[in-house]
Amino acid sequence: LKARLIDTFKGLVAFPDTNRGWISIATESARKTIAEQSFDLVLTTSPPPSAHVAGRRIQVAAGLPWVADLRDLWSDDRFSTAPIWRRAIDRRFEQRTLGKADALVTVSEPLAEELRHLHPGVPTHTVLNGFDPDLVNPGAPLPDVFTITHTGTYHQGRRDPSLLFEAAGNLIRRGRLPRDRFRIRLFVKHEPWLLAMAERHGVTDIVESVPWGSFEEAIRAQRTSHVLLLLHWGGPREAGVVTAKVFEYLAARRPILVLGGGPGVLRDLLDDTGGGLQVNAVERLEEQLLLWWEEFERTGALAWQGEPERIERYSHIRMAREFASVFESALES
Incomplete structure (x- = not known):
């Protein structure tokens, strides 16, 4: 019970999540890598949502298209036990962050519809999970x-x-x-x-x-x-x-x-x-x-x-093809 209470407290005070300390490290590492090599696009995958915060910063710094992939939803996470006030904060921050992405991806059409409602100006695609x-x-x-x-x-x-x-x-x-x-x-x-x-x-x-x-x-x-x-x-x-x-x-x-x-x-x-x-x-x-x-x-x-x-049809090979199609659309736009 004590461990669960500690985890709950960390989840409430850590913003946007308990991996927040990684954001600056990831951003700086990406900047150095981009300066040394040529890249066409930035892809971030969550959870955790901190990945998308880093992705947005990299997008701004490098001027590259950015695709944000959500294997689980962010502020609308169905298993979240956060109080209403915290979820409202997360929702606004998600809108500010993902609203700047060139494309969003999630795992099913019902979840994609939720993202389209929250981020109406961002093209949103469905790419199911798969197996190796x-x-x-x-x-x-x-x-x-x-x-x-x-x-x-x-x-x-x-x-x-x-x-x-x-x-x-x-x-x-x-x-x-x-x-x-x-x-x-x-x-x-x-x-x-x-x-x-x-x-x-x-x-x-x-x-x-x-x-x-x-x-x-x-x-x-x-x-x-x-x-x-x-x-x-x-x-x-x-x-x-x-x-x-x-x-x-x-x-x-x-x-x-x-x-x-x-x-x-x-x-x-x-x-x-x-x-x-x-x-x-x-x-x-x-x-x-x-x-x-x-x-x-x-x-x-x-x-x-x-x-x-x-x-x-549900292997990673299919996933790769579908992600490639999303990337092409983001680059064209």
Whole structure:
């Protein structure tokens, strides 16, 4: 609790964010590099928003076109816990900063519409996240224990696995799933509330809490799982959110289970690629877990229903082409 309070205080007083000290360093480093080499354009990516403050300064100093890419929104960040007064300050500062960009980019059309409303004079484009083609699963062997793995982030009350804990606990108590051959593997940093939640649902013994390690460890865990878990919030503005994690999961070529959320870009992506399904009700989740378990008992694996050609469209190669198009437009303008 003490650490959380300290982080909250830092978030409130640090402007525009806790990386503010990096702005001057980045700006000066860019100035020196630009003086020594020829560049056509400045690209900044957030989070953190400090990157865009540096980008604006570099734009002014170098006289180059500037493209600001927002993988998450700035003042309209859906997970922000800042009070209204702080968000109002952030909003005005964002308008002053990004209003000078030559182009804006974000991850989905609903979020792009929000940016167009906030910055009506700036061309705004959509470039979805993607996956590294080199990370496509070559066919890693699967364990003998049915394993569902989550390697993303958690937000208590918004993105948590309570629905899965409840469904698995119900099935185990009814004797439909065996405790010794069913595992929920969660990569965590410091979320003690997750274990407390597992205890409430009677599934502590099937939940494996793995300390967060390297990116490579997460990729290996994804490949050696039968199902990959993605936690989605059902908030009113979540329809436009597509986390980068889902693209990692597509590259792992394992069925994706999305918990929470409603219609939106993520569901459209799953429908387009055949990469997985989205579930919001415990009864429906119980049915799906049993279907998977029965297939696992018969075959020792789960048939992957993804469409490789469609999934390939969501690689970094596609992202590079779309960014190149944005750059060309910014240079022409």
